[in-house]
Amino acid sequence: MRKIVAFILLLVNCTIVFGQVYKIGDLYTAPDGSQGIIFYLYPNGTGGWMVALNDASSGCMWGTNEDIPDLINQSPLYYQQLLNDTAGYTNTSIIRNFQNNNNQYAAGVVDFTHGWYLPSISQLSMLFSKLPLVSTGLIAAGGNVLAYDWYWSSTENSATDAWRVDFGVSDYSGYFNYTSKNTMNRVRAIREFSTVSMSYDSTLTYLWNTGSEQPFISVSPEQTSYYSVTATSVYGCSSSANQTVVVGTGIPTSIIDEICQGFRYNANGFVLTEDETSTAGVLTRTRMTETGGCEAELTLHLTVLSKDSVHIFQDACGSYTYNGVTYYESGIYNQYYNNMNGCDSVVVLHLNLYPEFVESEVRTICPDALPYDWDGTVFTYAGSKVISLSTVNGCDSIVTKVLNVYPVYNYTILQNVCESDLPYTWNGEVFTETGSSSVTLLSIDGCDSTVTMMLTVSDLPRVLLQSSADTLCKGGCATLQVVSMVPSSGEIVSYLWDNGETQSSIVVSPNYSDNYMVTVSNADGCAVVLDKEIMVLNGDSVLLLQNSCGNYTLNDVTYQESGTYFQYFHNKNGCDSVVVLQLTISAAPQTIISASADSICPGDVVSLHVLIEGDSNSLLKHNVSIGDILCTDSSFVKFSDWPDPNKIAMGIVFYVDSTGEHGWAVHLNDQGNNIRWGTLTSDIIPLANYAIGRDASTDFDGFVNTQSIRAVGDAGVYPAAWLVDVNNGWYLPSAGQLNLLYVSLSLINNSLMMVGGTPFPINAPFGYWSSTEQSQNNVWYLSSLGTIGINPKNSTFSIRSVRSF
DSSP: OOOOOEEEEEOSSOOOEEOOOOOTTOEEEOTTSOEEEEEEEOTTSSEEEEEESSOSEEEEBOOOSOOOTTSOBOOOSSGGGGGGOOOHHHHHHHHHHHTTTOTTBGGGSSOGGGTOBOOOHHHHHHHHHTHHHHHHHHHHTTOOOOOSSEEEEEEEOSSSEEEEEESSSSSSTTOEEEEETTSOEEEOOEEEEESEEOOOOTTOEEEETTSOOSSEEEEOOSSOEEEEEEEEOTTSOEEEEEEEEEEOSSSOEEEEEEEETTOOEEETTEEEOTTTTSSOEEEEEEEEEEETTEEEEEEEEEEEEOOOEEEEEEEEESOEEETTEEEOSOEEEEEEEEOTTSOEEEEEEEEEEEOOEEEEEEEEEOGGGOSEEETTEEESSSEEEEEEEEOTTSOEEEEEEEEEEOOOOEEEEEEEOOGGGOSEEETTEEESSSEEEEEEEEOTTSSEEEEEEEEEOOOSOOEEEEESOSEEETTOOEEEEEEEOSSOSSOEEEEEETTSOOSSEEEEOOSSOEEEEEEEEETTSOEEEEEEEEEEEOOOEEEEEEEEESOEEETTEEEOSOEEEEEEEEOTTSOEEEEEEEEEEEOOOOOEEEESOSEEOTTOOEEEEEEOTTOOOOOOOOSSOTTOEEETTSOEEOGGGOOOTTOOEEEEEEEEOTTSSOEEEEESSOSEEEEEOOOTTOOOTTSOBOOSHHHHTTOOOHHHHHHHHHHHOOTTTOHHHHSSOGGGTOBOOOHHHHHHHHHTHHHHHHHHHHHTOOOOOSSSOOEEEEEEEOSSSEEEEEETTSSEEEEETTSEEEEOOEEEO
16 A cells, blocks of 8 residues: 655745746755755645755664664565655654664764655655656756665664665666665665745744654655644744544544634534534534545544633622732623633623721810820820721721820020120010020910020020931932020021021922031021931832733733733832833634645545635645546546546556656556567667666657667567557657656556556566667666666566657
8 A cells, every 4th residue: 555645834824825846856945945956746746855965974874783663664575565665754753763863873864953864765766766867956956966876765674674775886776675784875865845935934833743843744644644733932822733634444534633612623624613612522523535436434523622601709898809900890800711621711700899988087185185085085195096897898997086186385485685685574574694484375276385585695506407308219208307406505597498498397309319408597696507418219110021922920910911011019219110011912823724635545645734714725736647547538537536437548647747747658558478579689779778777767768769679670570669559659668767657656556456457566576678778688677676677688578568648
């Protein structure tokens, strides 16, 4: 059974654009700068395989004599079965993991990080079949033509042996055999390339379940397989897409998948609406598929993961905090989160807030009224007392009783006089010398006050400059107060501040640290200058630029939408500060996989694209592909579209050139078996003689060769060339054409069996004549060993003609 080649591309927020049309032998430059020469094109035109410009090693071992458990031992009875192994990338990954990426071995010397790998035996054989075209491209690109030597493949034969291909060591070039893993052979890496120009978000990273981190991969499943890819943004937002490639065998196949409740499902050929997934549980859907007559029953078991909706009813006083968010008004609030299933869920908060009452009462008494009984609360001095009560809703009701006591005014009049001013009379009392006199009066508040006259001769005033705060936060206030010392040296009669104010105290609010000065004068005209420095401290202002996936929490506050947010706090100096959060909430890249076919028969090719849902781009289709059926009316029918009641098959396509419309087809049946090519010692002058198989593989002129052979002898002399139906365009294939035919044998045999033709033997040896001459005695032929060899012209082999279209 031929393996399936599935080509998967991941495109996020982009458009698919198909670039130039490539052909075998073209130089291709990958987006990462890697270059190679194309030697194989996918039938759907999305890409293919290219070979490196130079050898990765001129000689190294494959490995040690150890069986690699995860690598299939390819030890077929007949070599044609090796053509099924096209999984070079997977093989290389397995080998490297087992050998710990040891760069002494063949799989370790390739640049696997950039997608290069050791080709499988089938890929290496394919490379040899295209060597004439590839060599021309290598020379033009400044690379090195593959040496006339053995090259390692990534295909294992046993614990001790691995497969390799002869690129010109012997006459039988193109021959592949197995040899000891510790043999020294060359290594030439290959890699996939895409002819699809991609414009995807370069900030995303990719991870496939195959381990690849490239935006596209090529896989070769032997049975129904599951593929998934996760795209992740730089902010950690990620989205996954998956696709099951079903290999139809007639056996019912189950697909297991899951989705969040209420989301549309569109994968694996099944489409379910939001209504269908509105209830959590397991949904089962079944459908039949048929591709090329290969029917399969597909059953989808879809687990619908629940999303939660929680309602919380809450009564609170004043304010209420839930999940770091504080609410100050009654209302209904939603908070979103991902539950344990990873599905969007919501908490609905029904909030009733009741007020908290705060009241304050103030009374003022004279000092002689102390102690004071205020409705059961006794004050022995001025101050405040808090009484806590409860409202009908159970919320705090706080009453603050503030008791003020009028001051006892003890006024002291300081009078400086000279002796010539005596006697000095105050309040009817005559002073003849320094002294004092007091009188008790009622103040404006109705409380006893005392006024005392002190008559002195003063020098300088004894005063201090006091501040309510020596250090301020920017925007704060401080009171500067001139305070007299005891004993005083005279009555203060004037204050003059450096800002022009004349009070004994001023209130300042500086923007920066500053020094304040005041001149204090007494009644005698004596004055002193006082100063005080106020230190100003700044608050902090922090700008925080943040990108987040889904939501973002800062200081226990969770934000769920993009925007600018402010959070206020006190810094280490106790000053008001602010954090300005400029928040961008990013969404995950939403992707789906679109398949050109979700169920196939063995041997078919399927292309998978990961696209934004709703993208209508589709894959480019080649007009003609290998394995297509050439009909008698010169039209072509795809393998999957056969049978067509209006068409009659006459050949199977085994090569298509770069136009996608021209190439070669092989006849449905042999034209003869055990047929002699010609006679010995008869050199056909127009035919070139090719000494070794590698050179013979450059001969693609089967039609000209056949005409030249028939021109020099009849059917009795050259029966092989005369058995083909030249009049209707059929001819004896050249050695190069037989090489190309052999590497596509699985595809060709599938189509031959479909249309009722005769397939080439797979489980038996065979030999087919070419029209390429080696010498006057020998001719090149195709053997079941996967190579062209030489045999005498009078030997007998089978005849299978080809034709051009």
